[in-house]
Amino acid sequence: MSLETPFTDALGLDVPIVQAPIGSATCPALAAAVADAGALGMLAVTWRDEAATRAVVAETRRRTDGVFGVNVVIDPDAKTVPTETHVEACLDEGVDVFSFSFGDAAPYVDRIHAEGGVVLQSVGSAAAAKRAVDAGVDVVVAQGWEAGGHVQGDVATLPLVPRVVDAVPETPVVAAGGIADGRGIAAALALDADGAWLGTRFLATEEADVHRLYRRRVVEADETETVHSTLFDEGWPDVPHRVLENETVEAWEAAGRPDSDRPGAGEVVAETEDGTPVRRYEDSLAVPGMTGAVEDLPLYAGQSAGGVEDVEPADEVVTTLAAETDEALTNARR
Numbered sequence: 001m002s003l004e005t006p007f008t009d010a011l012g013l014d015v016p017i018v019q020a021p022i023g024s025a026t027c028p029a030l031a032a033a034v035a036d037a038g039a040l041g042m043l044a045v046t047w048r049d050e051a052a053t054r055a056v057v058a059e060t061r062r063r064t065d066g067v068f069g070v071n072v073v074i075d076p077d078a079k080t081v082p083t084e085t086h087v088e089a090c091l092d093e094g095v096d097v098f099s100f101s102f103g104d105a106a107p108y109v110d111r112i113h114a115e116g117g118v119v120l121q122s123v124g125s126a127a128a129a130k131r132a133v134d135a136g137v138d139v140v141v142a143q144g145w146e147a148g149g150h151v152q153g154d155v156a157t158l159p160l161v162p163r164v165v166d167a168v169p170e171t172p173v174v175a176a177g178g179i180a181d182g183r184g185i186a187a188a189l190a191l192d193a194d195g196a197w198l199g200t201r202f203l204a205t206e207e208a209d210v211h212r213l214y215r216r217r218v219v220e221a222d223e224t225e226t227v228h229s230t231l232f233d234e235g236w237p238d239v240p241h242r243v244l245e246n247e248t249v250e251a252w253e254a255a256g257r258p259d260s261d262r263p264g265a266g267e268v269v270a271e272t273e274d275g276t277p278v279r280r281y282e283d284s285l286a287v288p289g290m291t292g293a294v295e296d297l298p299l300y301a302g303q304s305a306g307g308v309e310d311v312e313p314a315d316e317v318v319t320t321l322a323a324e325t326d327e328a329l330t331n332a333r334r
Helices: 005-010 028-036 050-063 083-092 107-116 126-134 155-165 181-192 212-220 247-254 303-307 315-332
Strands: 018-021 041-044 068-073 097-101 120-124 141-145 173-176 193-196 227-230 242-243 268-271 276-278
Touching: 005 181, 018 126, 018 315, 028 041, 028 050, 028 068, 028 141, 041 050, 050 068, 050 083, 068 083, 068 303, 083 107, 083 268, 097 107, 120 126, 126 155, 141 155, 141 315, 155 173, 181 193, 181 315, 227 247
Parallel strands: 018 193, 041 068, 068 097, 097 120, 120 141, 141 173, 173 193
Antiparallel strands: 227 242, 268 276
């Protein structure tokens, strides 16, 4: 069965699968492996400076002839590098797929289109989808509340996707949030989405640039073990996110979920490989080389973690997802 959709046609993909831009977990090895398998690999560049952004794009391009893109968070509170700088640097390096989140992509659409690029924007409502398409966005990513990491809305994926599809009927829609296997992708396609965006599943790959303890927690977690809050907001204030439960979360909940005077606030719990201290409530992904109480940091993951059972190479994950999707669609038609 063909998995061709308007989304795969627009981007030249073999399968309607996107490896979500999962922050510092993204790297050339991950994005290239996904792209080589015929899906869309993504790099998160928001927290990289211009030189580092150019370097990871160039290295990814060296590794693959497949399709990959970059994601930029527009919210100025999330970063120190202007969005314009990232856009120009990525265009200069030949990137032609751009994803934007937490802000308005409109100021960058014409510039990217002028270079032949494609623009995706993440939304959390039908109204936001309409605004994005009116601004010229080519693909809308409908992110449900189940998603891991930072979350833009408060509507679950199942009710959100049909609303967005109906709101922008001429625009490809990609479903995000709570999807970890081919049955989830098939369900998204049955809702008339044109693709699926998976983040938590790709955390549990050999290539993802995450600490081994973080990866282990993702694999071991149940669907009930995530918390949606604004707890880990040091560095990006007041933005909701979903993480796995850990000792930091449990202590905060035991204290009554206080907005201020949180247990252990300001306490250094870990260090990066170069010795930089990491505080308990920092918006800092647990990456390789960190030491200390790494499991007390924000372990970003979605409710789909309950369906992630093993660690595999990223290209094998894509192949398995595609086969599962085909089987699920076939079974549904029977």
